[in-house]
Amino acid sequence: MRKRLAQGVGVLASCSRSWPMKDIRDDLRACTICAEKFAATATAHRPNPVVWFAPGARILIASQAPGLRVHEANTPFWDASGKRLRDWLGVDEVTFYDRSKVAIIPMGFCFPGYDAKGGDLPPPPVCWKTWRQAALDMVPDVRLTILIGGYAMKYHLPDFTKVTEAVAGWRDHPPGVFALPHPSWRNTGWLKKNPWFEAEVLPRLRAAVSEVLND
Ligand code: SF4
Incomplete structure (x- = not known):
């Protein structure tokens, strides 16, 4: 786990300067690998990779995939989830969307469509297999990684079993790593059932965010 996180979160930032960084962002924005798959969904949409990262970022938000509103706005967390997430992090909108500070790299860069239940x-x-490591390589200065949702946790935490356990186990993760439930309204019930999250985890998370941003 530490090896993969070291590649992803810039733990070895001082060493990373020595290898040439490939800027994949234009290629990623032009990606159409999933075009047929998305065309077959109820929304029949085209790929629109939401690319929101730049070298120099010190915080990585490792998220899941854009929803429809984000797909339309071409801006990550451009919905109520984003408002809740910024509150959890203790940052305003300007800081959150400053790519020189915060990189938002989801497991899937495009809106995947809806299932039969909506x-x-x-x-x-194919998205994380194709793009993820190259995207993570572009943010070698990351010191704080925030994993959102089971897919990102499974990728970054080899011992991952369940979201709730990963969130509760914040003391056991490598330094500079937090796991969060998705900030969607769908998880409001989870938040009510797990009050320790707001009482214990969020104060530590906000302190870590503040420290990294103000260093
Ligand atoms: S989800 Fe990923 S792999 Fe699929 S089209 Fe979008 S960027 Fe390409």
């Missing part, structure tokens, strides 16, 4: 489909595995 929920979001999972991010396509």
Whole structure:
């Protein structure tokens, strides 16, 4: 786990300067690998990779995949989830969307469409297999990684079993790593059932965010 996190969160930032960084962002924005798959969904949408990261960022938000509103706005967390997430982090909108400070790298860069029950489909595995490591390589200065949702946790935490356990186990993660439930309104019930999250985890998370941003 530490090896993968070291590649992803810039723990080895001082060493990373020595290898040439490939800027993949234009290629990623032009990606159409999932075009047929998305065309077959109820929304029949085209790929629109939401690319929101730049070298120099010190905080990584490792998220799941854009929802429809984000797909339309081409801006990550451009919805009520974003408002709740900024509150959890203790940052304003300007800081949150400053790519020189915060990189937002989801497991799937495009809106995957809806399932038969109207929920979001999972991010396509081909996306993280194709793009994720190269995107993480572009943010070698990251010192704080925030994992949101089971897919990001499974990728970054080899011992991952359940979201609630990963969130509750914040003391056991490598330094500079937090796991959060998705800030969607769908998780309001989870928040009520797990009051320790707001009481114990959020104060530590906000302190860590503040320390990294103000260092
Ligand atoms: S989800 Fe990822 S792999 Fe699929 S089209 Fe979008 S950027 Fe490409």
